[in-house]
Amino acid sequence: MTLKHRELYERYVYAGAISRNADAVAEMFTEDGLFEAPLVPPGHRLPGRLEGREAIRTGIAAYHDDPQYQRTVDIERSRYVLHDTTDPDVFIAEIDTGFIAPGGRRTTMSLVQIFRLRDGRIASLRDYFAPPAG
Template identity: 65%
Template sequence: MALTHKEVFERYMYAGAVTRNPDAMAALFTDDGVYDAPLAPDGHPLHRRLVGRDAIRSGISVYHQQPTYQGAVNLERSAFVLHDTADPDVFIAEIDVAFDEADGRRTTMALVQIFRLREGKIAMLRDYFSELPSVAADDDSS
């Protein structure tokens, strides 16, 4: 039975954002799958096309070794919307991740991901995101 777009997306989010498991992330892709993050800044571990499961696993592993954002995710304010397209193998995810800062501020990171599937696996993921300002500032200090 084929997975729904929502199931593919939820598995991707669980493997990446929740468990931060590069092996589980890579397993969601086809053997020749492509992860592309065109808006990631120069020097970012994901600022290149990662082609194939091994490259995706390695790139995600390096990314997960970076310091994590210190704000607490606010699940009540966070949300996502999935959009189907005319192509049944392509869908778009709009994501707003809300954070509560230690000083009481609220921050939101908005991103868009375009998924292209083949036989239930991710053949291409284009991930349009940029780091939150405090993460980018932390990276500059090292």
């Protein structure tokens, strides 16, 4: 696992799950970047496919603004493993994220993300997670 991959991944997590900053998330993508969430059901607040930096910014912002998804990351209960591939611009993240929901309820979401980079930015990200029901 390269340091470049770890640094980018940690910046992505901080921008998204921790600080919920859609602008910072979008700026990590190339102008023509692609965000895909294949397990998100149709009609979900977060579209399963966002093409282009501005669509990513708008889609991620809407997801973060939805009260249903206003949870705090529990750093102590979260963990990840990064895997390099034979392509130096592709890496895979296996993640178990602990969350604390309003009211103190604790949950864990397990997911896999596949990152493809170009010129130091995310060209595509496939985010395999199943959003909580409700």
